[in-house]
Amino acid sequence: MSTSQNRSLKLEPVSGSQHAVRLTISNPPINLTNSVLLAELHGYLTYLESNPDKAPKVAVISSDHADIWVSHLDLHIVSAQYPLPSSEGESGHFLHLLGHILRLFRTFPVLFVAEVNGLAVGGGNEFAVNMDMRFAGPAARFGVPEVAGGIVHGGGLQSLTKLIGPGRALEMMTSSRALTATEAEKYGLVNRAFSTANELRKYVDALAARIAKFPQGGIAGTKQGVRECLDGVGSVNTDMQRLGQLAHTGDAQGSISKLIEFGGDQSKGDFELGLPDTADQLWV
Amino acid sequence: MSTSQNRSLKLEPVSGSQHAVRLTISNPPINLTNSVLLAELHGYLTYLESNPDKAPKVAVISSDHADIWVSHLDLHIVSAQYPLPSSEGESGHFLHLLGHILRLFRTFPVLFVAEVNGLAVGGGNEFAVNMDMRFAGPAARFGVPEVAGGIVHGGGLQSLTKLIGPGRALEMMTSSRALTATEAEKYGLVNRAFSTANELRKYVDALAARIAKFPQGGIAGTKQGVRECLDGVGSVNTDMQRLGQLAHTGDAQGSISKLIEFGGDQSKGDFELGLPDTADQLWV
Amino acid sequence: MSTSQNRSLKLEPVSGSQHAVRLTISNPPINLTNSVLLAELHGYLTYLESNPDKAPKVAVISSDHADIWVSHLDLHIVSAQYPLPSSEGESGHFLHLLGHILRLFRTFPVLFVAEVNGLAVGGGNEFAVNMDMRFAGPAARFGVPEVAGGIVHGGGLQSLTKLIGPGRALEMMTSSRALTATEAEKYGLVNRAFSTANELRKYVDALAARIAKFPQGGIAGTKQGVRECLDGVGSVNTDMQRLGQLAHTGDAQGSISKLIEFGGDQSKGDFELGLPDTADQLWV
Numbered sequence: 001m002s003t004s005q006n007r008s009l010k011l012e013p014v015s016g017s018q019h020a021v022r023l024t025i026s027n028p029p030i031n032l033t034n035s036v037l038l039a040e041l042h043g044y045l046t047y048l049e050s051n052p053d054k055a056p057k058v059a060v061i062s063s064d065h066a067d068i069w070v071s072h073l074d075l076h077i078v079s080a081q082y083p084l085p086s087s088e089g090e091s092g093h094f095l096h097l098l099g100h101i102l103r104l105f106r107t108f109p110v111l112f113v114a115e116v117n118g119l120a121v122g123g124g125n126e127f128a129v130n131m132d133m134r135f136a137g138p139a140a141r142f143g144v145p146e147v148a149g150g151i152v153h154g155g156g157l158q159s160l161t162k163l164i165g166p167g168r169a170l171e172m173m174t175s176s177r178a179l180t181a182t183e184a185e186k187y188g189l190v191n192r193a194f195s196t197a198n199e200l201r202k203y204v205d206a207l208a209a210r211i212a213k214f215p216q217g218g219i220a221g222t223k224q225g226v227r228e229c230l231d232g233v234g235s236v237n238t239d240m241q242r243l244g245q246l247a248h249t250g251d252a253q254g255s256i257s258k259l260i261e262f263g264g265d266q267s268k269g270d271f272e273l274g275l276p277d278t279a280d281q282l283w284v
Numbered sequence: 285m286s287t288s289q290n291r292s293l294k295l296e297p298v299s300g301s302q303h304a305v306r307l308t309i310s311n312p313p314i315n316l317t318n319s320v321l322l323a324e325l326h327g328y329l330t331y332l333e334s335n336p337d338k339a340p341k342v343a344v345i346s347s348d349h350a351d352i353w354v355s356h357l358d359l360h361i362v363s364a365q366y367p368l369p370s371s372e373g374e375s376g377h378f379l380h381l382l383g384h385i386l387r388l389f390r391t392f393p394v395l396f397v398a399e400v401n402g403l404a405v406g407g408g409n410e411f412a413v414n415m416d417m418r419f420a421g422p423a424a425r426f427g428v429p430e431v432a433g434g435i436v437h438g439g440g441l442q443s444l445t446k447l448i449g450p451g452r453a454l455e456m457m458t459s460s461r462a463l464t465a466t467e468a469e470k471y472g473l474v475n476r477a478f479s480t481a482n483e484l485r486k487y488v489d490a491l492a493a494r495i496a497k498f499p500q501g502g503i504a505g506t507k508q509g510v511r512e513c514l515d516g517v518g519s520v521n522t523d524m525q526r527l528g529q530l531a532h533t534g535d536a537q538g539s540i541s542k543l544i545e546f547g548g549d550q551s552k553g554d555f556e557l558g559l560p561d562t563a564d565q566l567w568v
Numbered sequence: 569m570s571t572s573q574n575r576s577l578k579l580e581p582v583s584g585s586q587h588a589v590r591l592t593i594s595n596p597p598i599n600l601t602n603s604v605l606l607a608e609l610h611g612y613l614t615y616l617e618s619n620p621d622k623a624p625k626v627a628v629i630s631s632d633h634a635d636i637w638v639s640h641l642d643l644h645i646v647s648a649q650y651p652l653p654s655s656e657g658e659s660g661h662f663l664h665l666l667g668h669i670l671r672l673f674r675t676f677p678v679l680f681v682a683e684v685n686g687l688a689v690g691g692g693n694e695f696a697v698n699m700d701m702r703f704a705g706p707a708a709r710f711g712v713p714e715v716a717g718g719i720v721h722g723g724g725l726q727s728l729t730k731l732i733g734p735g736r737a738l739e740m741m742t743s744s745r746a747l748t749a750t751e752a753e754k755y756g757l758v759n760r761a762f763s764t765a766n767e768l769r770k771y772v773d774a775l776a777a778r779i780a781k782f783p784q785g786g787i788a789g790t791k792q793g794v795r796e797c798l799d800g801v802g803s804v805n806t807d808m809q810r811l812g813q814l815a816h817t818g819d820a821q822g823s824i825s826k827l828i829e830f831g832g833d834q835s836k837g838d839f840e841l842g843l844p845d846t847a848d849q850l851w852v
Binding site for chain 3: 314451
């Protein structure tokens with residue numbers, strides 16, 4: 001998809017990779033989850049759904065706003081007193097788009113990586129916790145104002161609870177207080193927190209480019225197995241069947257041959273001792 | 285409920301809040317989970333069940349004992365050699381009360397907050413892990429002597445495993461060694477550990493009073509969603525339906541209007557950048 | 569079982585305990601999960617299955633290799649280009665053994681403790697995460713090269729995700745980069761990491777010997793309850809029924825009597841205040 005017609009999204013390759021993209025959200029003044037952002041993000045994801053051959057293996061989602069990653073849902077979408085101008089569209093339509101976006105983050109076979117260095121609040125936090133991984137810079141703050149507003153964190157409650165456990169999820173959701181980057185790392189909301197925006201960017205770019213070198217089948221199968229685990233329907237048997245099917249592919253058999261060759265037929269040496277890190281030598 | 289007739293429980297408001305209470309357990313000499321404590325705690329909780337309009341939003345549970353938060357079940361309740369005096373009641377009855385208390389902690393729409401600064405052992409640990417959140421002071425110790433005693437941590441096993449993961453839960457439950465406050469925080473058994481009893485009290489009081497300002501619907505809905513998550517029956521759809529119902533209430537619509545007004549119609553400013561923390565300005 | 573005929577396994581008691589064993593894996597040059605190791609490990613575990621009275625309560629699994637705990641599956645078992653010599657056996661047979669070994673780690677009523685001070689990679693990581701607890705020395709590294717090889721971490725995906733959460737599990741499995749001992753402890757993959765091999769050994773030996781003093785019923789019931797929790801079929805009711813059955817055994821009733829006697833009938837003193845740690849005095 002060309003995103004040149006998009007106002008709120010900028011798409012570019014990561015480190016020149018064909019298979020890793022960076023999606024920068026730019027929706028001033030506060031990166032609100034409004035009709036424009038919802039429609040354009042939904043458009044991008046459903047384009048990938050219809051054109052899976054054009055989908056990247058990894059999509060990093062970041063923001064060009066100094067203080068905000070992604071802010072909450074446009075309140076006019078849910079306000080009776082201050083409703084959305086009818087010219088902008090139907091409220092119900094945009095709530096549907098939000099639900100579909102979150103479902104695609106959870107299930108579409110692309111690894112969605114949230115690179116958060118600013119406020120992720122309300123709908124913005126829903127985006128983050130429904131993605132596959134999260135990394136934080138020093139300005140990251142994660143927050144849930146919904147309970148203070150009389151509602152619940154509908155699209156994020158399940159994922160958040162699975163990430164940080166019930167006790168901390170309940171505190172975060174009912175207290176309307178933000179987690180800092182350091183707390184988010186300590187509790188497992190993000191994989192890692194970094195001291196500078198530069199380190200964050202460098203780590204995420206390297207990770208995305210590295211993963212994007214590996215065959216798509218294993219990446220997609222891994223995401224699916226983890227999703228089944230989270231949905232309470234995972235099993236070793238299913239994962240083993242998936243492994244069995246993938247093992248017959250050319251990607252896998254070619255890799256297995258190279259692993260045997262590079263490791264001196266499984267002898268003691270730098271390649272075997274350096275696994276799993278050295279396995280990137282298969283894809284140079 | 286007046287608790288003036290209770291011997292083992294003291295009830296008082298938190299920081300003058302109408303909706304947050306502190307329940308202090310005082311059952312000398314060792315805060316044993318005995319017939320008195322079980323009957324009185326059960327009486328309080330079932331009173332709330334029958335009079336939900338009198339229920340607080342948050343209930344903090346602490347102890348007035350210098351070394352013990354809540355100790356194990358009165359062993360006479362389960363001993364053949366040294367049985368409970370028949371004048372005290374039926375063993376089976378008290379085991380039933382214990383099971384019902386733990387179920388109410390898990391499911392009744394009040395946030396139960398364990399403020400632990402002493403030993404939580406056996407039944408005491410079951411109390412703690414079945415509550416919604418736990419905070420620890422320097423004297424906190426969490427322990428499971430059941431396996432050393434030939435049995436299992438029946439009422440706490442599921443909740444504990446979900447809080448700290450299978451590896452650490454198995455070690456804690458089979459080794460009969462206590463976790464310190466620091467370990468409990470590191471493993472996620474408590475949300476936070478504090479260096480002094482005073483800091484612990486201050487944090488918990490502020491948290492309880494803050495949450496108690498927010499509408500009951502979102503608090504209850506959040507607890508229910510987290511419970512469904514833990515019970516393996518949660519779903520984004522259910523949470524979204526709950527959100528949809530709450531969004532039509534006066535509490536929610538009033539909040540949404542205020543959020544729009546306080547934030548300058550979602551413009552870049554202190555209110556929006558300070559979310560979710562600034563959302564407490566809605567309820568002053 | 570005598571393991572004297574085994575080439576890849578050495579069996580010895582832990583600290584002279586009758587009920588805790590150490591199983592040292594010795595399969596040069598790289599502790600490969602090959603036909604020999606699979607057959608011998610499977611032989612040991614199925615021997616225990618057929619002779620449960622000879623099973624230990626705790627089995628520590630360590631390695632005598634300086635750099636490797638357990639390495640990946642012998643690639644010849646899954647290679648079309650470089651297949652297993654037919655003299656060595658059927659590939660399908662060894663994959664079946666691997667699946668059965670992992671299932672026995674998860675379900676057989678022995679606590680399997682991985683003492684890891686070296687590389688646990690691929691199948692080796694599957695061994696580790698399917699055991700009940702993991703402890704790490706300074707040389708421990710945990711890794712998953714499968715996705716780089718075009719497949720998935722079939723036998724470890726579910727357990728790993730439950731241990732370290734979806735975000736970190738996805739990163740570990742798709743990036744083909746190892747976790748260090750420190751990271752593994754921080755993320756909850758291991759219960760604890762130690763700075764020296766000696767401290768690791770000392771801690772694990774003491775833990776195994778301590779647990780092995782306690783009655784088998786509570787250990788087995790605890791493992792079963794945790795397994796049910798992980799499989800999404802656990803419930804407080806089931807655990808309570810298990811408790812009820814165990815409470816009638818001689819082990820439990822004898823312990824309860826001693827607990828009452830040692831604690832001065834539940835009075836305030838060193839025994840009660842020192843619980844659960846002091847409960848080992850029941851078994852000296």
